[in-house]
Amino acid sequence: MNFDIAVLPGDGVGPDVTNEARRVLDDVGNRFGHRFTYKQGYIGGISIDKFGSALPQATINICRRCDAVLLGAVGGPKWDNPEAITRPEDGLLAIRKELGLFANLRPVKMFKVLQDSTSLKPEVVARVDLMVVRELTGGLYFGRPKRRWSTSRGRRAVDSMVYTEKEIERILRVGFELALSRRRKLTSVDKANVLESSRLWRQIAGEMAAEYPKVTVDNMLVDACAMRLIRDPAYFDVIVTENMFGDILTDEASMLAGSMGMLPSASLAEIPGGKSSSAFGLYEPIHGSAPDIAGRNLANPIAAILSAAMMLHYSLGLGKEAATVEQAVLKVLDEGYRTKDIMTAGMKQTGTQEMGKTIAYKIKQGI
Numbered sequence: 001m002n003f004d005i006a007v008l009p010g011d012g013v014g015p016d017v018t019n020e021a022r023r024v025l026d027d028v029g030n031r032f033g034h035r036f037t038y039k040q041g042y043i044g045g046i047s048i049d050k051f052g053s054a055l056p057q058a059t060i061n062i063c064r065r066c067d068a069v070l071l072g073a074v075g076g077p078k079w080d081n082p083e084a085i086t087r088p089e090d091g092l093l094a095i096r097k098e099l100g101l102f103a104n105l106r107p108v109k110m111f112k113v114l115q116d117s118t119s120l121k122p123e124v125v126a127r128v129d130l131m132v133v134r135e136l137t138g139g140l141y142f143g144r145p146k147r148r149w150s151t152s153r154g155r156r157a158v159d160s161m162v163y164t165e166k167e168i169e170r171i172l173r174v175g176f177e178l179a180l181s182r183r184r185k186l187t188s189v190d191k192a193n194v195l196e197s198s199r200l201w202r203q204i205a206g207e208m209a210a211e212y213p214k215v216t217v218d219n220m221l222v223d224a225c226a227m228r229l230i231r232d233p234a235y236f237d238v239i240v241t242e243n244m245f246g247d248i249l250t251d252e253a254s255m256l257a258g259s260m261g262m263l264p265s266a267s268l269a270e271i272p273g274g275k276s277s278s279a280f281g282l283y284e285p286i287h288g289s290a291p292d293i294a295g296r297n298l299a300n301p302i303a304a305i306l307s308a309a310m311m312l313h314y315s316l317g318l319g320k321e322a323a324t325v326e327q328a329v330l331k332v333l334d335e336g337y338r339t340k341d342i343m344t345a346g347m348k349q350t351g352t353q354e355m356g357k358t359i360a361y362k363i364k365q366g367i
């Protein structure tokens with residue numbers, strides 16, 4: 001099969017890691033008889049420098065014509081001026097909204113080989129295998145009114161947490177469907193003891209639970225969830241939550257896996273169904289642009305490579321190919337290859353490109 005993939009490398013290490021994801025995809029194509037054609041687009045700081053906008057219309061058009069989007073990272077100190085009218089991160093928020101990417105999937109799985117790199121006790125994180133489903137195009141990030149102004153009694157600002165029934169229903173459905181394909185446990189996270197939007201959220205979760213008798217649902221307050229993620233993370237299977245809550249909880253949850261350099265994400269415009277699906281989506285590593293190591297062959301490309309695996313699974317309907325990429329990554333880690341960020345004594349330190357090549361080679365060899 002032929003697939004068109006929009007590639008938006010962005011800033012910092014974005015180009016370094018997306019190059020390795022492409023390398024791996026090419027070998028997936030060779031081995032399984034697919035062809036991936038890449039269409040490059042601009043986003044983030046590099047795009048501000050070139051076009052004055054963090055997300056030019058041309059980039060949106062490229063994405064719309066492709067089967068899926070692979071993104072590197074955006075941002076850097078060069079564009080950090082708080083007075084700036086536009087920032088690289090605006091590009092990220094805009095592309096989510098423009099492409100209707102309402103469901104952000106952030107899996108967190110403990111890599112056994114990295115057990116010693118986490119700041120928590122190995123026995124606490126040993127069995128961590130959870131998926132956070134974060135609502136991505138509504139809630140506190142996008143709700144109106146949203147503004148800052150001056151009054152005779154000083155400056156004021158407002159942000160609003162707004163949700164419609166439809167928005168809540170579709171994101172909860174993503175949570176329920178994913179739970180069905182995993183360990184059938186869904187934790188819906190809200191702040192229903194304080195927020196009206198959370199009370200609506202909890203009510204709808206209760207109504208939908210009747211449609212999914214095989215899924216065990218519990219409602220948890222976001223502060224209690226933050227605590228439980230540290231105390232007993234193996235408790236969780238699928239977590240589904242509001243945009244801002246999800247932003248905070250996923251940074252916290254990422255630390256359970258030992259390194260942020262390893263974690264992929266998917267942002268989907270449709271509810272994924274079954275084992276593998278063809279929901280349109282954007283795929284990116286969780287980590288940022290790490291400008292200090294950009295272009296130096298030091299970044300860990302594994303998060304980008306695993307993001308490409310998620311793309312194979314969720315957007316291209318290639319479940320077997322996705323599993324092969326994941327196995328190749330585990331194998332290479334097992335054999336002791338490490339980029340600098342996850343290097344420990346006795347292991348083999350490799351650069352970004354060598355890590356990508358080693359993983360691609362495993363795929364070529366049938367692992």
Ligand code: IPM
Binds near residue numbers: 089092093247
């Ligand atoms: C994330 C990031 C973004 C967010 C920023 C860069 C706008 O923190 O993807 O989690 O807050 O959503």
Ligand code: MG
Binds near residue numbers: 247248251
């Ligand atoms: Mg975040």
